[in-house]
Amino acid sequence: xxxxxxxxxxxxxxxxxxxxxxxxxxxxxxxxxxxxxxxxxxxxxxxxxxxxxxxxxxxxxxxxxxxxxxxxxxxxxxxxxxxxxxxxxxxxxxxxxxxxxxxxxxxxxxxxxxxxxxxxxx
Amino acid sequence: xxxxxxxxxxxxxxxxxxxxxxxxxxxxxxxxxxxxxxxxxxxxxxxxxxxxxxxxxxxxxxxxxxxxxxxxxxxxxxxxxxxxxxxxxxxxxxxxxxxxxxxxxxxxxxxxxxxxxxxxxxxxxxxxxxxxxxxxxxxxxxxxxxxxxxxxxxxxxxxxxxxxxxxxxxxxxxxxxxxxxxxxxxxxxxxxxxxxxxxxxxxxxxxxxxxxxxxxxxxxxxxxxxxxxxxxxxxxxxxxxxxxxxxxxxxx
Numbered sequence: 001x002x003x004x005x006x007x008x009x010x011x012x013x014x015x016x017x018x019x020x021x022x023x024x025x026x027x028x029x030x031x032x033x034x035x036x037x038x039x040x041x042x043x044x045x046x047x048x049x050x051x052x053x054x055x056x057x058x059x060x061x062x063x064x065x066x067x068x069x070x071x072x073x074x075x076x077x078x079x080x081x082x083x084x085x086x087x088x089x090x091x092x093x094x095x096x097x098x099x100x101x102x103x104x105x106x107x108x109x110x111x112x113x114x115x116x117x118x119x120x121x122x
Numbered sequence: 123x124x125x126x127x128x129x130x131x132x133x134x135x136x137x138x139x140x141x142x143x144x145x146x147x148x149x150x151x152x153x154x155x156x157x158x159x160x161x162x163x164x165x166x167x168x169x170x171x172x173x174x175x176x177x178x179x180x181x182x183x184x185x186x187x188x189x190x191x192x193x194x195x196x197x198x199x200x201x202x203x204x205x206x207x208x209x210x211x212x213x214x215x216x217x218x219x220x221x222x223x224x225x226x227x228x229x230x231x232x233x234x235x236x237x238x239x240x241x242x243x244x245x246x247x248x249x250x251x252x253x254x255x256x257x258x259x260x261x262x263x264x265x266x267x268x269x270x271x272x273x274x275x276x277x278x279x280x281x282x283x284x285x286x287x288x289x290x291x292x293x294x295x296x297x298x299x300x301x302x303x304x305x306x307x308x309x310x311x312x313x314x315x316x317x318x319x320x321x322x323x324x325x326x327x328x329x330x331x332x333x334x335x336x337x338x339x340x341x342x343x344x345x346x347x348x349x350x351x352x353x354x355x356x357x358x359x360x361x362x363x364x365x366x367x368x369x370x371x372x373x374x
Contacts, residue, residue, distance in 0.1 A: 013207065039207075040217070071210065072341070074142075074205050075337050076171045077142050079168045079201070094288055099299050109325055116317075
C-alpha cells in the first residue's frame, strides 16, 4: 500500500530530525544539526536493506516517489513565501555581504573538486 | 465574497496546491515558448515564485511573501520547513550510498571551508561599511553563512538588534542569490555530478538556496547537495560565535 511508503519516509524523517535536535543539544548549538542529512542516510540504508529482502513493494515505493516529485512545487511555494522585499530594500551592505561571499564560494568549488577527486572516482 | 475568502482560508493547503500548480504551469510555458528551453522550467517557476513574493510583500508590508495575503496563507505551510525537509528527504531514494561515502570527506572539508569563506567575506564587507566592533562584524559575517546562523550568533554575542536584522537580511539575500545564480554558474564550475554537488552543498551552506538552486539545475543532484548543506547551519552556529569571534577579537 502507498501509505506504507509514506509512513516509512515519515519514520526516517522523524528519527533523523530528532537525532539532529539531540546532537545540537549535545554540542550546545541552537539549531538542528544535520537532521535532514541523517534522515536521508536512514532512508537510503533502510530502503536498501528492505529492498534486498524483497520487503519493499512497488506500491509502497510510489508513496516515497510522489514526495520526491513534489519537491520542486514545494520549493516554488517556499520561494513565494520569502521576504524578498527586505532582501532588496535592506541596503547595499546586506546585498554585497549576501552576494560577494557566494562568488568566493563558487570559485572554491572547482579547486576543491580537483583536490578531493581520488583516482578511484575516475 | 466573504464566503469565498473564509473558504480559501479554511482550505489553505489545497489552495496552495492549486496556486503552485498555476505558477509552475506559467513557469514551464515561459521556459518553453519565450526562453526556448534555455532556462529550465523549474528555474523559471522558482523565479516567478520570488517575483510573486516581492509584489505580495510590497502590497501587504509583511514578511512572508504571498502567505501574508490571507487567502494564500496555506502557502507558508506547503513552503514551510516541514514540507521542504520532508520532500528533500524523499529525494534520497535515488541517491547512491557508495557515492556519498566516497565524497564524504570532501563534503566535510567543503563545510568548514564554506563557513570560513562566507564568514570572512561578510566580515570584510561589514568593515568596509564602517563597523569596527568584533560583535557586529561577527554577526554580519555569520549572516553571510545562512539567515539562521546570523541571528543565532548575534543573540549569543549580544549584538544590537539593528545588526541582527542586517544579518538576517544578508542571509536572505544569499539564499535568493544562490537560488537564482546556480543554474547559470553550474556549467562553469563542473556542477554536474554527485561529487561536485556534495562539495557545492557544503560550500554554499544555505539549505533553502542549495535545494532550490539544484532543483533549477538538475534534480538528480538535489539529494547530494542537500545532504551536506543540512549540516552547514549547525557548523556555522558552532564556529561563528566561538572560534571565529575570538579570532576576530584578537585581530581587531
